[in-house]
Amino acid sequence: MNFKSIIPIKEVSIKELFSFKMSFSNVTMAMITLGLVALFTAGAITYFIEGHHAYNVTREHPWGLIIGMYVFFVVSSTGLCIMSSIGHVFGVKEFEIIGKRAILGAILTICTGFLVIALEIGHPVRMVIYNILTPGFTSAIWWMGTLYGLYLCFIIFEFIFLIRNDHKWSKIFGLGGLLVGIAAHSNLGAVFGFLIARPIANGVFFPIYFILSAMITGSYLLFLMYGFRYKMNFPKEVEDMLVKLAKILGLLLAILMFFEIWRMLTSIYGGVPGRAEIAKHILMSPNFLVGEVLLGMLIPFIIILVSKGKNIKGLVWASILGMVGIFFMRYDLVHDTQLMPLQLLKIREYQLPPSLVEYFPSFAEIAISIGGIGVCLLVYYFAEKFFNLDYDK
Amino acid sequence: MARYAMALDYKNCINCKACETACKEENGVLLGAQNHRIWVGTKEIEGEFPLLNISSSNFLPSQCQQCSNAPCQEVCPTNATYYDEHGVVRVDSDKCILCSYCMTACPYDARYVDDRTNTVDKCNFCSDTRIARGEITTACQATCPTKVRIFGDLDDPNSEISEVLRTREHFSLKSYLGTDPKLFYLT
Ligand code: SF4
Ligand code: SF4
Ligand code: SF4
Numbered sequence: 001m002n003f004k005s006i007i008p009i010k011e012v013s014i015k016e017l018f019s020f021k022m023s024f025s026n027v028t029m030a031m032i033t034l035g036l037v038a039l040f041t042a043g044a045i046t047y048f049i050e051g052h053h054a055y056n057v058t059r060e061h062p063w064g065l066i067i068g069m070y071v072f073f074v075v076s077s078t079g080l081c082i083m084s085s086i087g088h089v090f091g092v093k094e095f096e097i098i099g100k101r102a103i104l105g106a107i108l109t110i111c112t113g114f115l116v117i118a119l120e121i122g123h124p125v126r127m128v129i130y131n132i133l134t135p136g137f138t139s140a141i142w143w144m145g146t147l148y149g150l151y152l153c154f155i156i157f158e159f160i161f162l163i164r165n166d167h168k169w170s171k172i173f174g175l176g177g178l179l180v181g182i183a184a185h186s187n188l189g190a191v192f193g194f195l196i197a198r199p200i201a202n203g204v205f206f207p208i209y210f211i212l213s214a215m216i217t218g219s220y221l222l223f224l225m226y227g228f229r230y231k232m233n234f235p236k237e238v239e240d241m242l243v244k245l246a247k248i249l250g251l252l253l254a255i256l257m258f259f260e261i262w263r264m265l266t267s268i269y270g271g272v273p274g275r276a277e278i279a280k281h282i283l284m285s286p287n288f289l290v291g292e293v294l295l296g297m298l299i300p301f302i303i304i305l306v307s308k309g310k311n312i313k314g315l316v317w318a319s320i321l322g323m324v325g326i327f328f329m330r331y332d333l334v335h336d337t338q339l340m341p342l343q344l345l346k347i348r349e350y351q352l353p354p355s356l357v358e359y360f361p362s363f364a365e366i367a368i369s370i371g372g373i374g375v376c377l378l379v380y381y382f383a384e385k386f387f388n389l390d391y392d393k
Numbered sequence: 394m395a396r397y398a399m400a401l402d403y404k405n406c407i408n409c410k411a412c413e414t415a416c417k418e419e420n421g422v423l424l425g426a427q428n429h430r431i432w433v434g435t436k437e438i439e440g441e442f443p444l445l446n447i448s449s450s451n452f453l454p455s456q457c458q459q460c461s462n463a464p465c466q467e468v469c470p471t472n473a474t475y476y477d478e479h480g481v482v483r484v485d486s487d488k489c490i491l492c493s494y495c496m497t498a499c500p501y502d503a504r505y506v507d508d509r510t511n512t513v514d515k516c517n518f519c520s521d522t523r524i525a526r527g528e529i530t531t532a533c534q535a536t537c538p539t540k541v542r543i544f545g546d547l548d549d550p551n552s553e554i555s556e557v558l559r560t561r562e563h564f565s566l567k568s569y570l571g572t573d574p575k576l577f578y579l580t
Contacts, residue, residue: 052491052511059427059505062493122491122511130471130488141494142470196464196570197500342502344566345434345453348426 007160009386017385025231033381036374043367047119054364055120058357061338065361066120068331069369071188073113073376074148075210075330078185079218080106081155081177082211083245088167089174094241097391099170101225102218103159104383109221110152112376119368140190147184154180163387185210192337199275201337205263212256217326219249220300220319227316237391239312246309253301260293274340281339281356287332296325335359395546396480397518398459398575399531400554400563405539406452408433412533412542419522419532422514428505430516431456431533454541456533457482457503457516458566458574465495465504473512480575481520486512500567518544547575 003009020026046054057064084102087095118124127145136142154177161170189207196202222245226238234242267279282288300318303311339356361369383389416422416431432455439449460466463482466474473488474495489512496504496513507514518524519531534542545554558577565574 052506057493059496060502062496062506121493122489122506124490126488127471127490127492130473130490134472134488136468136470136472138467139470139494140468141492145470191494194468195498196572197498338497342500343432343434343455345436347432347434347455 008163008388010388012385017382023231025228029228029377033374033377036371037378038371038374039367040371040375043364043369043371044119046364047368050364052122054362056359056362056365058359060341060357061335061359063334063338064120064359065331065334065365065369066116068327068334069372070113070117070120071333072327072330073109073116073372074185074188075214075217075326076221077106077110077113078181078211079214079216080109080221081151081181081218082215083218083222085174085178088162089171089178094237094244097237097241098222098226099391100159100162100387101229101389102222103155103162103174104387104389105221105225105380106155107152107159108376108379108383110148110155111379112372115375116368116372140187140194144184144187144191147180147187151177151180151184182211185214192333195337197342198337198340199272200267200278200340201333205259206333209256209259209263212252212259213326213329216249216252216256217323219245219252220322220326223312223316223319224323227313227319232313232316234312242312242315243309246304246312246315249315250301250304250309253297253304257297257301260297278336278339282332282336285332287328287335291328292325292332294325295321296329394478394480394548395529396548396575397524397544398547398554398577399518399534400543400557400577400579401454402541402543402579403453404451404579406433406454406541407539408435408452409538411536411538412454415532415536416516419519421509423508428507430503430505430514453578454533455501455503455566456576457499458501458572458576459516459518461573461575462571464498464500464570464572468494468498470494477520479518479520479524481518481524482515483517483520484513484515486510486514489513500570500572 020030055064055066080102084095084099084106086092087097088099121127131142131145135146154173158170158173158177161167161173186207189210192198192201193203193206223242226234226242230238264279264283268276270276300315300322303314303318307314338359341355341357410433413429413431413433417424417429420430422428422430434453434455436449436451436453439446459480459482461480463474463476466476466482470492471488471490473485473490475483475485477483486507489510491506491512493506493513496506504513504515506512523530523532529545531542531544534544543554543557545552547555547558549555557579562580563577564580565577568574
């Protein structure tokens with residue numbers, strides 16, 4: 001029994017590993033990827049030299065861009081996992097073709113998420129030790145972390161069985177991964193929802209919203225993955241699948257917009273201190289209006305609506321905007337939660353009376369966060385060389 | 394076991410900041426604007442000159458409220474934040490992973506990052522120093538010139554703090570959150 005008989009990987013020579021068709025889109029992608037990886041490296045080096053001081057987080061705004069980016073990656077992972085399960089767990093025929101590619105994407109995005117967060121929390125190794133030795137069962141972070149660890153194991157097994165074409169076991173692990181993933185992801189929402197100190201985040205909204213927006217993220221990513229894989233020349237079965245996916249995406253976006261409207265209404269109505277003024281602030285901010293609403297929801301939604309889901313190429317392009325929107329959703333979530341100052345009076349002579357807390361990410365934070373995407377793309381490139389990710393009938 | 398708490402006769406505070414200084418000295422808190430376990434908030438005088446409302450201005454000394462139902466403890470994934478035998482909320486810097494969850498969860502902005510250990514720190518009623526030496530004082534309380542601060546054991550009916558909480562009106566900050574603080578402001 002050797003490794004290859006367990007996990008069927010392709011024989012790839014070093015030369016093949018680094019050679020690809022020199023088309024415009026491939027070369028552009030390669031340059032973007034390498035640029036981002038370089039950026040990530042620069043950010044990580046800055047962090048290793050300067051420690052936490054390389055970040056602009058403060059005692060009033062302890063969570064910064066990197067936390068947002070961690071959420072971004074794990075939302076992507078859960079989203080891909082949920083969307084892929086439509087096919088090979090629930091048996092919807094058209095969606096069976098996405099299984100391998102989506103699950104591989106789920107594995108890579110969550111690993112990137114872990115990588116990014118390891119550069120943010122102060123003592124990642126200690127975390128692994130004390131998560132086991134002295135678990136804090138009342139902590140949403142504990143549940144989120146533990147469940148995501150389990151989830152990663154499940155989807156790795158799911159992937160292995162998928163590429164072995166063992167549909168019985170891949171289905172079992174797929175179902176396990178789906179359930180644990182949803183539990184983990186709603187717990188990630190609860191990390192914010194449990195903050196009684198922050199009325200804008202507190203409540204049941206986030207655990208549910210996280211699942212919904214994960215499915216939307218997963219759909220965008222599938223459009224991007226397939227758009228790039230087939231360079232917009234889709235075979236029939238892929239096109240059928242993407243049209244179906246577009247219709248599901250349209251429905252999900254409609255629900256999301258409905259959710260957001262009610263979140264804003266409940267936040268503003270009654271003028272609860274610390275909640276209403278933040279909600280109004282969010283409603284006025286370009287991050288929300290342009291980033292989340294326009295790019296993240298409206299443009300893709302309108303394309304789906306107008307073309308009845310048939311404009312696949314348009315949707316691939318819109319998915320890029322959609323992902324930018326999703327990024328802003330994550331960043332705003334983290335940032336807006338902390339906008340309201342908690343100290344009641346001004347505390348130092350030279351400080352102005354409490355106004356909204358200010359934060360803008362530092363170079364290291366931006367480099368690690370945005371660069372993380374490059375790391376993910378790079379590993380995806382290699383994975384594509386080693387595994388056969390296309391559907392074999 | 395004692396159940397330590399503090400009452401603050403805050404209207405006597407003259408904003409001399411002796412307590413802040415004493416705290417830094419006693420507990421080795423590093424210098425710098427972000428590093429402080431305790432602070433004194435200032436409420437500006439209301440009104441436009443010359444119609445000023447002098448009595449509207451006051452000083453509000455504050456610090457970790459030593460919640461009996463502490464959100465920071467609830468959210469800590471590794472139980473690095475814990476209640477000690479005196480009901481004081483403390484941080485075990487060997488277990489803290491600096492996830493900063495407690496910092497976002499504390500409704501009083503009472504926590505900061507200590508650069509020496511790269512972990513979260515906050516007021517612990519001088520548990521590492523004075524209480525550990527067997528004294529029943531805190532540095533801020535011992536140094537306050539106008540006797541704003543009264544520190545002691547709630548479970549001892551004869552302690553000064555029990556006496557003062559029995560006889561005087563008091564409130565605690567953001568009590569509507571159900572955190573049940575052990576810092577009491579005397580009116
Ligand atoms: S005031 Fe903040 S740090 Fe202190 S016990 Fe309460 S929640 Fe924890
Ligand atoms: S920063 Fe430290 S004390 Fe605070 S929640 Fe995380 S592990 Fe616990
Ligand atoms: S030492 Fe006493 S009077 Fe001076 S600032 Fe502190 S609490 Fe106020």
